[in-house]
Amino acid sequence: MAPKFVLCYFNGRGYAEITRLLFAKAGVDYEDKRIEFDNWPPIKKDQPFGHLPVLTVNGNVKIAESRAIARYVAREHGFAGKNSLESAQADALVDATFDTVQAVSGYRRETDPEKKKELLAKLTTDVLPQFFDNVTNILQKNGTGFLVGDAFTWADVVVANLIWQITVLPISSTLDSHKSLVEFQETILSLPGIKEWIEKRPQTEF
Secondary structure, three states: OOOOOEEEEOOOOOHHHHHHHHHHHHHOOOOOEEEEHHHHHHHHHHOOOOOHHHEOOOOOEEOOOHHHHHHHHHHHOOOOOOHHHHHHHHHHHHHHHHHHHHHHHHHOOOOOOOHHHHHHHHHHHHHHHHHHHHHHHHHHHHHOOOOOOOOOOOOHHHHHHHHHHOOOOOOOHHHHHHHHHHHHHHOOOOOOOOOHHHHOOOOOOO
């Protein structure tokens, strides 16, 4: 009997979207439970570490932390690499991408104009170019159209999701000299299941 999944997060893409994309790629049914911010305080104490997302499996096991959830879903559905070496390669790419996500998020959240200007400069001249160069080299060296091995892994969708986010932000020009990454992102986000989810998912602010 297939496990029953309930993915609980706020009404946005945010830190739950990678798991949603993986469920979509796997064709797995799950409950996409979205919490409005006003309804969060009363249930915060019931979560393992006091934050979201949380994945409940079979009604009684709660998994917290976005990367742990996505990694679990990837492993369960064959998206974590074909062996331990590929799994480690995928994990390394995911961790590096999340470091870059944090830098982008910091820039987006900053409200002080001067600090925001400093963060933008660091992003556009250091953080993003270095990340793009590194991922491009990995993609070209692998030579399969995927970042790890010869099949889709969760690293592909994690990187593609970040590239997509950058294409819709004022920093999209940082991708002008990395057209291959834009093409990679378009290919991954057009895969069966993923494409359909993106077309129908709720339009949210984050």
